[in-house]
């Protein structure tokens with residue numbers, strides 16, 4: 555499968571498998587730059603990043619300068635006001651070493667209050683429209699974890715593209731948002747193909763994410779090896795076999811709906827608790843054995859978790875409405891049972 559799609563009314567025509575720029579902030583600059591160059595050399599022509607992904611824009615900028623190849627760049631900012639958004643466009647241009655960015659998105663529109671803020675007078679959308687008039691960006695998109703917000707975005711028609719979570723652990727967008735957006739000529743970019751790293755089977759994740767036609771899918775990539783694996787899957791048979799469907803059903807029933815997507819939107823915790831790691835400790839033990847509870851980072855994380863004051867700040871921030879303090883409590887009970895040898 556190597557077909558290209560056009561992102562709605564933008565006219566941007568790209569390969570369906572793009573490059574997600576979150577994980578390259580976790581590796582060395584050299585590795586990050588080499589990975590981006592490698593992906594572009596293999597044929598990637600759409601890269602997505604964000605002001606929020608620390609070094610990601612800078613590293614992509616270095617890679618683009620080194621390759622000298624022309625690709626479609628998408629980035630985004632979580633600013634809510636026109637002035638701050640306009641300023642972030644300038645920073646992105648500088649970091650990405652570009653005169654123009656093809657797609658600039660309002661990033662992580664959590665709920666209707668934020669949506670109202672960014673689309674009102676003086677809001678982020680106004681800043682992006684100004685940047686577009688000035689020729690700094692070409693098209694304007696929006697990203698959200700909320701299907702309700704994206705439904706409203708489609709109705710209002712103020713944005714040219716949407717970015718939506720879609721994986722076999724979060725499959726609802728295929729019924730609601732994706733078909734409606736495409737029918738309204740709004741470009742669809744699919745994120746969280748691995749549900750924030752919870753899914754560890756690339757073949758299942760990528761095939762499933764590519765199934766609804768007409769979208770661009772952007773799995774996060776931090777190494778050449780991971781890129782090559784994804785790229786090979788993309789070029790292989792797109793059909794999910796019966797066995798693969800069964801594997802997907804097994805993973806779906808293992809996780810249910812309430813699981814942490816490791817997005818870190820719940821941070822910062824005033825007690826410094828690494829929330830996603832604490833509530834993911836059971837699966838860490840499953841993978842690496844119970845000894846990890848008594849050393850290194852997991853041990854420190856558990857100690858920090860004991861300081862949870864149940865202040866509720868994380869609850870307000872988690873887009874998946876996970877009962878975080880309760881999950882922390884249950885995890886600690888489980889950890890204590892393991893440590894006491896019950």
Ligand code: SF4
Nearest residue numbers: 823862863865866868
């Ligand atoms: S409820 Fe606990 S984990 Fe959540 S922000 Fe407060 S202290 Fe941190």
Ligand code: SF4
Nearest residue numbers: 814815817818820872
């Ligand atoms: S608890 Fe919620 S906000 Fe925090 S990492 Fe998990 S899914 Fe994301």
